[in-house]
Amino acid sequence: MTVKHSLQAATVLLPVLITGLTIGLMTTPASAGTLDQVIQRGALKCGVNTELAGFAIANSLGEYSGFDVDICRAVASAVFNDSEAVEMIPVTSSDRFEALQSGVLDILSRNTTWTLERNSLYGEFVGVNFYDGQGFMVPKRTGIRSALELDNQxxxxxxxxxxxxxxxxxxxxxxxxxRPVFFDDGIDAVRAYEAGRCKALTTDRSGLAAQRTGFAQPDAHLVLPEVISKEPLGPMVAANDSEWGNVVRWSLNCMINAEELGINSNNVNNPNIGSTPAIRRLIGTEGNTGENLGLSANWCSRIIQQVGNYGEIYEKHIGPNTPIGLERGINQLWTNGGLIYAPPIR
Ligand SMILES: N[C@@H](CCC(=O)N[C@@H](CS)C(=O)NCC(=O)O)C(=O)O
Known part of the structure; x- marks a missing residue:
């Protein structure tokens, strides 16, 4: 065959080859995504902290509750119409990312800071559920009132x-x-601090507030005024499954948008609330957001009904009227001058 002939043959054959390849690709069954796996299993696997009061903690019956736990409960409400369809899997600061990558977890919801390195190496952050910063706690009796007094301590x-x-x-x-004193597990650092092995304990300021509630004398400890970092804490999913990432991302966004629109667990079932298009889209009586996510139409109203909006879960678990006592601060909605802002449901 001359060069000309082989070119002609290629011109004729190429579309056939491409078509064949496309059909082949289309007919090869895709491996089941996380959403399908979760639905088949009947529960989602949620990696949580075990001893962070207000964020994730188990009672004597082994039942978990908290602000981070409710992210997973929200996803379970969206997928199963059952906020209890979650298997809570305790993870530590050291094993959390491996657990997510290896498929032991469908969601990591454990006071985890979104950083470039973690995003590149371990998976996707679907959003931020708490904007935090790092601080220091000291026993009041030390007389230390500023982090700048911690030289060589x-x-x-x-x-x-x-x-x-x-x-x-x-x-x-x-x-x-x-002069760091290192611990492999956060709770050991906390216990060592309480036992007097260090002059200060450092972690996220929300973590300091939470840990202090477990001390014999919470009032004997002071969180110093300095905020030394940005800690955007949020739920993670494994990389390369945008369908599942969207389900988790929009479950969080649903709770934030609901607060903004004044929809909460008390009024979401009220037949008279659907007064604006944005509310109707949120509760699923208008638009097709459920279909786009692979869920049923009322996915978001189920979250609000069973778990609550963002403000409700904040007040319930970590707000000023709880032992954790965290003011909304920068975690106010953007409409109130804070950073909590969700893209629109439409
Ligand atoms: N947000 C930080 C800190 C997260 C973290 O694990 N903090 C420790 C500090 S005490 C903790 O929560 N420990 C509690 C525990 O391990 O039970 C991160 O993502 O690295």
């Missing part, structure tokens, strides 16, 4: 966290000697 820190690297940066830029 032993600092208890969990070394599998952003807290460790942020503290190192803070001491460097403040021209102070950094």
């Amino acid at each position: 032993p600092i208890c820190v969990d070394n599998n966290t952003t807290s460790e690297v942020n503290a190192a940066d803070f001491f460097t830029v403040s021209d102070m000697r950094y």
